[in-house]
Amino acid sequence: MKLSVIGAGYVGLTTAACLAQIGHDVFCSESDTEKLAKLQHGVMPLFEPHLEDVIHAVRKAGRLCFGSTEEAIAWGDAIFICVGTPPLPNGDADLSAIEGVARSIAKNASGYRLVIEKSTVPVQTGGQLQKHLSVHNKNGLSYDVASNPEFLREGSSVEDFLHPDRIVIGVDSPRAEGLLRQIYEPIINQRFTCPIHSDCPKRKEPVFLATNTNSAEIIKHASNSFLAMKISFINMVANLCEVVGADVTEVAKGMGLDPRIGPAFLNPGIGFGGFCFPKDVQAFIRIAEKSGCDFSLLREVEKINQTRVEHFIEKIRKELWVVRGKKIAVWGLAFKPNTDDVRFAPSIALIKALLAEGALIRAYDPEAIEKARPILPDVTYCADAYQAAEGADAVLLLTEWEEFRKIDWSRLATVVERPLIIDGRNVLSREDVSSNGFHYIGIGGVSATPQVVQSLIAA
């Protein structure tokens, strides 16, 4: 089929590339002219595992090209809207980019179009889209609006798009449902050439769930809010563990063995970030508020998350005594591993706070330095983890990149000023770190000593 994708960010670029990979002819548009020029010249504007290879292959095969939004609207029978929906100061999702695309479709398209919202939007956005398409309709456009929330995760977006657990569509007409089934048919039946696994294992077919548009929109916000809630929950359990002498890694393991709970998203740390959870929780709270539902549970989720950076800095202060003038190595800037995305990353707030206290920050991240540099110009950026740690009074692990688990601790011991590791993600082996003379501090009581427990019992 001839498909269009509007917006070449993490979601749009993955969507365009993967739809082309499964056999469609795709036109992808991007309004940022610098980004568009890069894409047209075969240069990646972002880092995402496997994406560059897929784009290269499908462009070579003539199934993907990049251009303006007007050209994209003229091209596809179905149009995936993948533009950003950032938070407004009051927490609402800013839908101006979506509205702009709707106007453009109404003005520039003639004939039938299936307009698909893939961006994360508040419930009832589909209805607004319908209304605006008809208000601005100039060329006899006939259309359907559908919701198709995206569940991919940055860092594994190609894998997630091609091998999903579920495909959710929100449709209000049989025609829209039929077209979406046709678009996703190769993925539903797992019949396509997999660009990731040369010998792609036979995978379980994803559940294809068709709902009405409002339900599909809610599914996305409710899913992200639920996952955020799990993270804030375990972070509070971690705080409790630190006080009472328990070890949150043991507690999380014990909890996760219950299949009703499951082990995922029970990793305590410095809080959730990125372009989804923080803004989606905020937007969901606002949607509930405006609908007269008191979702104060989610306000607590957000509040707990906002305390994580300060909680971590308190650990640093406790160890360093005076932060001013101290050299602090930061390992990891991206909000999660395998991405270069630093939007709403806890590392940014943390580094800003440490700089404000007079610390000297030396940072390393395998992919995110170029995106962090304009936001944090006062940081010294380093070529690797060892260089960042040179002369450091403390090393902070903020993003759980695989390479940090493979550090040569004896080598590291020769470059630091003080052998102190504060692990904001609880991913390092305490034994490896300690056996090389480092003092290890994790999250949630993982460095709790038996004395703490004894003193509590005595009290």
Ligand SMILES: NC(=O)c1ccc[n+]([C@@H]2O[C@H](COP(=O)([O-])OP(=O)(O)OC[C@H]3O[C@@H](n4cnc5c(N)ncnc54)[C@H](O)[C@@H]3O)[C@@H](O)[C@H]2O)c1
């Ligand atoms: N990033 C994720 O992991 C993820 C996962 C699921 C859903 N989402 C949702 O998907 C949406 C996009 O997220 P993202 O991370 O890809 O954002 P992004 O900022 O990386 O990409 C959006 C792109 O759209 C472009 N754009 C804006 N208006 C345009 C227009 N009129 N024409 C063409 N291009 C235009 C922007 O320049 C930008 O490059 C958001 O609603 C987000 O919440 C994101």
